[in-house]
Amino acid sequence: MSTVPSVTLNNGVEMPFLGFGVFQTPPDVTTAAVEEALRVGYRHIDTAAAYFNEREVGEGIRRSGIARDEVFVETKVWISDYGYDATLHAFDKSAGKLGVDRLDLLILHQPLPSRFDLTLDAYRALGKLLADGKVRAIGVSNFMPEHLERLLKETSVVPAVNQIELHPYFQQTALQSVHAEKGIVTQAWSPIGGITSYGGGEKRTFDDSTLLEIARRHGKSAAQVMLRWHLQKGRSAIPKSTRPARIAENFDVFDFDLTSEQIAAIDALDTGVRGGPDPDSITLEAYGREIPEV
Numbered sequence: 001m002s003t004v005p006s007v008t009l010n011n012g013v014e015m016p017f018l019g020f021g022v023f024q025t026p027p028d029v030t031t032a033a034v035e036e037a038l039r040v041g042y043r044h045i046d047t048a049a050a051y052f053n054e055r056e057v058g059e060g061i062r063r064s065g066i067a068r069d070e071v072f073v074e075t076k077v078w079i080s081d082y083g084y085d086a087t088l089h090a091f092d093k094s095a096g097k098l099g100v101d102r103l104d105l106l107i108l109h110q111p112l113p114s115r116f117d118l119t120l121d122a123y124r125a126l127g128k129l130l131a132d133g134k135v136r137a138i139g140v141s142n143f144m145p146e147h148l149e150r151l152l153k154e155t156s157v158v159p160a161v162n163q164i165e166l167h168p169y170f171q172q173t174a175l176q177s178v179h180a181e182k183g184i185v186t187q188a189w190s191p192i193g194g195i196t197s198y199g200g201g202e203k204r205t206f207d208d209s210t211l212l213e214i215a216r217r218h219g220k221s222a223a224q225v226m227l228r229w230h231l232q233k234g235r236s237a238i239p240k241s242t243r244p245a246r247i248a249e250n251f252d253v254f255d256f257d258l259t260s261e262q263i264a265a266i267d268a269l270d271t272g273v274r275g276g277p278d279p280d281s282i283t284l285e286a287y288g289r290e291i292p293e294v
């Protein structure tokens with residue numbers, strides 16, 4: 001049985017708060033990383049069709065020996081598979097590669113602002129998969145308030161989750177308020193600010209003096225403090241690592257509490273500057289990629 005605290009999604013499904021991310025995890029090390037994560041206690045894996053490692057994630061889950069229904073499997077439909085029939089087929093591709101009959105959470109990876117009609121049709125297909133019991137919950141990723149507003153107006157299922165860039169340097173508080181109002185769980189991607197260090201970033205969360213000082217007081221690392229901050233704020237977080245020591249470190253966050261002053265100090269680190277692409281810049285022309293068949 002999992003010991004990870006979980007959040008109840010808006011349709012009653014339980015999701016472990018802390019998941020394990022595999023973006024940029026090369027296929028040849030994905031199986032071992034997932035197996036190690038499950039060994040140390042994670043029970044939630046976040047992948048995506050566009051990470052091209054779903055097959056290896058599925059292999060890691062099977063090799064772990066942990067029963068399928070004890071692992072919460074989340075994946076994402078890439079924009080090239082948006083449209084009603086294409087998205088229904090995207091489920092077959094992802095489930096087939098993962099080697100599962102049913103997904104726990106299937107989300108749209110990005111809004112396509114210039115083709116919102118396709119985005120809506122893709123989301124309606126997720127609704128059909130939900131009604132048919134092929135997925136236990138559905139959601140979105142990188143949706144801004146205006147995208148959510150349109151989605152809610154034109155479709156019938158409130159997303160269970162919106163997975164967004166969220167770390168101490170980019171907190172999207174207005175968007176988080178919309179989530180709270182609508183009953184959508186905020187799920188943080190780059191939760192420990194990985195994106196601030198890619199390509200030798202100049203201002204890395206891992207070197208932040210405020211985070212390091214709080215970490216020192218608890219005998220923890222900056223990464224652990226950031227994860228604790230998400231958990232105490234009621235957010236899901238999905239840190240990624242391929243290194244066993246860090247995989248374990250990022251899961252070792254259930255034995256300390258940040259004070260309200262420490263939480264406020266982390267809240268004050270927001271720069272309002274995103275590390276990832278502006279969701280409004282995502283187009284099929286610039287970001288389309290074929291997602292292979294099973």
Ligand SMILES: NC(=O)c1ccc[n+]([C@@H]2O[C@H](COP(=O)([O-])OP(=O)(O)OC[C@H]3O[C@@H](n4cnc5c(N)ncnc54)[C@H](OP(=O)(O)O)[C@@H]3O)[C@@H](O)[C@H]2O)c1
Binds near residue numbers: 221
């Ligand atoms: N929906 C989206 O558009 C979207 C976008 C980005 C990410 N995501 C999801 O969110 C997950 C997490 O985001 P992310 O991978 O961008 O960033 P992250 O989890 O915040 O950080 C990962 C980076 O930090 C390093 N790291 C991990 N643990 C560490 C620790 N304890 N101390 C120091 N460094 C550490 C990792 O390197 P090593 O592997 O070498 O340890 C990696 O470079 C992804 O894997 C993916 O599942 C979703």
